[in-house]
Amino acid sequence: MKTKSEREEEEKMRASLEEAYIFDPVTNSKITLEQAESGEWEVNEDEFWEMPEEDIRKFAFEEQKIEERALNLLRSSKQFLKTEPLSDDEIDVLESGKILSQYGDWSYNNIFKFNEGFILTPYVKYEYRVLMWLKIFDINGHYYFREKTKVEAFFDKIRMDDDIEINNYECYTFKKSYNVSKVGILIRKIAQFSGLEIEIKDENLFIISQKLVNKEDIIKFEKYCQYYIET
Structure with missing residues (x-):
C-alpha cells in the first residue's frame, strides 16, 4: 500500500x-x-x-x-537557504512533539535553514503545509496552543483557567516552565496571527500552518522570525 x-x-x-x-x-x-x-x-x-x-x-x-x-x-530569500535533509536526530525531535506526532504518518519536503532554525513543508492531511522550527533558550517546559473554538472562547471569559491566557488560542500545559513570562512573550507575538498550531517543547518552538502552503503564511513566519531575531 x-x-x-x-x-x-x-x-x-x-x-x-x-x-x-x-x-x-x-x-x-x-x-x-x-x-x-x-x-x-x-x-x-x-x-x-x-x-x-x-x-x-x-x-x-x-x-x-x-x-x-x-x-x-x-x-529567493537570502535569509532562508535550501539545505540538506534533516538528520535522524532532528526528525526524532520533531516527532517528540505533538504538532507532527498527532498526524501519525507524515513526510516533508523543501527544507530551508536559517541562523535560528528551519522552515520546511510537512505533508499532513493530504497536503503540504509550512512549519517553522526555532531554537529557543531558558524555557524547560512543554506547551501546546491551538485556536479556540467559539465554546472555548465563551467559557474562557468566565473561568480563565489556562496557564498562559491568549485571547484567540487555547493553552495546554504538559510541563510548566520555570520561565512562564518568557513563554508568554514568545507566544503572544505569534498568536496575533490566525490559522496556526504552536508548540514549545524545552528548547524548541514549532509553528505550523493549518492549510496548504501559501504566500501569506510564509510572510507571517518571516515577520515572526524577524521579531525573534530582534528580541
Whole structure:
C-alpha cells in the first residue's frame, strides 16, 4: 500500500507529464521524460533559483500553483537557504512533539535553514503545509496552543483557567516552565496571527500552518522570525 506522500508525488508527476517534463523539487531542476528515464540531467546550482511563472501556470492543479508561488518566496530569500535533509536526530525531535506526532504518518519536503532554525513543508492531511522550527533558550517546559473554538472562547471569559491566557488560542500545559513570562512573550507575538498550531517543547518552538502552503503564511513566519531575531 502506498503512503500518502507517494500518492501526492504521483499526482504531481501526472500533472507534469501533461507538459512533457518533470519538476524535481530536490534539485530545483526541470527535466524531460528522456532524462528522467536515463537518470542523467543537469542540476540547477543556483540556490536562489525560483520557478518561472510561465512554468507555474502549466501545472494542472491550482493547489500546485499556490504552493510553488509560495515556495518562490523562500527560494529567493537570502535569509532562508535550501539545505540538506534533516538528520535522524532532528526528525526524532520533531516527532517528540505533538504538532507532527498527532498526524501519525507524515513526510516533508523543501527544507530551508536559517541562523535560528528551519522552515520546511510537512505533508499532513493530504497536503503540504509550512512549519517553522526555532531554537529557543531558558524555557524547560512543554506547551501546546491551538485556536479556540467559539465554546472555548465563551467559557474562557468566565473561568480563565489556562496557564498562559491568549485571547484567540487555547493553552495546554504538559510541563510548566520555570520561565512562564518568557513563554508568554514568545507566544503572544505569534498568536496575533490566525490559522496556526504552536508548540514549545524545552528548547524548541514549532509553528505550523493549518492549510496548504501559501504566500501569506510564509510572510507571517518571516515577520515572526524577524521579531525573534530582534528580541
